Amino acid sequence: MSEKKNWPLWEIFIRSKNGLNHKHVGSLHAADAEMAIENARDVYTRRMEGISIWVVESEHITASSPNQSESLFDPANDKVYRHPTFYNLPDEVKHM
Amino acid sequence: MKAPADYAHLEDQFQARIDAEEKIEPKDWMPDKYRKTLIRQISQHAHSEIVGMLPEGNWVTRAPSLRRKVALLAKVQDEAGHGLYLYGAAETLGAERDDLLDELHTGNAKYSSIFNYPTLSWADIGAIGWLVDGAAIMNQVPLCRCSYGPYARAMVRVCKEESFHQRQGYEIMLTLARGTEAQKKMAQDALNRWWWPSLMMFGPNDAESKHTAQSMAWKIKRFTNDELRQRFVDITAPQAEFIGLTIPDEHLKYNEETGHYDFGPINWDEFWQVVSGEGPCNRQRLKARRRAHEEGQWVRDAALAHAEKRRQRQAAKKDQKVA
Numbered sequence A: 001m002s003e004k005k006n007w008p009l010w011e012i013f014i015r016s017k018n019g020l021n022h023k024h025v026g027s028l029h030a031a032d033a034e035m036a037i038e039n040a041r042d043v044y045t046r047r048m049e050g051i052s053i054w055v056v057e058s059e060h061i062t063a064s065s066p067n068q069s070e071s072l073f074d075p076a077n078d079k080v081y082r083h084p085t086f087y088n089l090p091d092e093v094k095h096m
Numbered sequence B: 001m002k003a004p005a006d007y008a009h010l011e012d013q014f015q016a017r018i019d020a021e022e023k024i025e026p027k028d029w030m031p032d033k034y035r036k037t038l039i040r041q042i043s044q045h046a047h048s049e050i051v052g053m054l055p056e057g058n059w060v061t062r063a064p065s066l067r068r069k070v071a072l073l074a075k076v077q078d079e080a081g082h083g084l085y086l087y088g089a090a091e092t093l094g095a096e097r098d099d100l101l102d103e104l105h106t107g108n109a110k111y112s113s114i115f116n117y118p119t120l121s122w123a124d125i126g127a128i129g130w131l132v133d134g135a136a137i138m139n140q141v142p143l144c145r146c147s148y149g150p151y152a153r154a155m156v157r158v159c160k161e162e163s164f165h166q167r168q169g170y171e172i173m174l175t176l177a178r179g180t181e182a183q184k185k186m187a188q189d190a191l192n193r194w195w196w197p198s199l200m201m202f203g204p205n206d207a208e209s210k211h212t213a214q215s216m217a218w219k220i221k222r223f224t225n226d227e228l229r230q231r232f233v234d235i236t237a238p239q240a241e242f243i244g245l246t247i248p249d250e251h252l253k254y255n256e257e258t259g260h261y262d263f264g265p266i267n268w269d270e271f272w273q274v275v276s277g278e279g280p281c282n283r284q285r286l287k288a289r290r291r292a293h294e295e296g297q298w299v300r301d302a303a304l305a306h307a308e309k310r311r312q313r314q315a316a317k318k319d320q321k322v323a
């Protein structure tokens, strides 16, 4: 790794239109948040792909680790009773 | 460091995920060689996008009309964007942007050899869009299904943008080919010079290509160099015919039996010469890249200093409020 101080990395989230969530689109380097938004505009919305931008410095994101995925997500695996299809109802019953 | 037996087991599990068409994401376990192969390929791809701006930038100020000029500007700007998506994807694998750029600027990293040819006339801009972007699309579409998630996602964005590049190039060629005798000659001359280097863009023949088998097994690559090259020739030959230009290959002929175009041998000596740094513009391209980077250093430093000053000011304001 080089000694030079570099622009930090930012993660970019874009709302493509009102009514939809902001969605992660990628990352870029910028000196500060304002510049990250300007760069994100140029890099990720050249064809009106967005109407709103969120930027977060990558180092501030805490992510779960793939090794944890069993302990985090498996408990939901055997809880079929959380889904509507678990409940048997006669076909004659409508609108349910 | 894992014990060899553990490592082999992890590798098997990894291959099983690939075989099941699962995508690999940045924090997932992956073999070191998979990571290295991807960093090499993605960064070379990024360098190609960035260096690729140079031959076209040569014509931005001399485009024949405002319509052509805004289109070319937009295309060149797209290529910068492609480079950035790709550097971003390489960084998810733990590569540092600065190191990648150093590799490019010191001549250690490769980029597509096509960009070491000069753009001598306006028709070259047409030929580049039509042939070079056309060949790039052929390579990039299968990469949208690459096993590494961030690379695949970057490719989806890139491919969406590429089709305008190719269409604007073909439109330039079409216009010239239907123009005056001199314009038609200029278009033909550009095709003559760009045709063979475009075929070389797909890389060495399969028998010569040392990375292909492993890359296919890892589903980084979906088709071999020769398969993609054949597809490109099949699609492009009728496009040339349509605008009345002649592809400079006396062996080019549609083969009724195979349903493909046969074409002549590629001059691989020329290819390796350009790859090894002896193409017509290798030095010029690297020099331009290095100069742009060095002359931008004060801007990068100033932006950091400015950001730091603002941070300190804001912190001071907060302290005042607390006091």
Ligand SMILES: [Fe+2]
Binding pocket: B049, B078, B079, B082, B136, B158, B162
């Ligand atoms: Fe591109």
Ligand SMILES: [Fe+2]
Binding pocket: B079, B133, B136, B162, B165
């Ligand atoms: Fe392009």
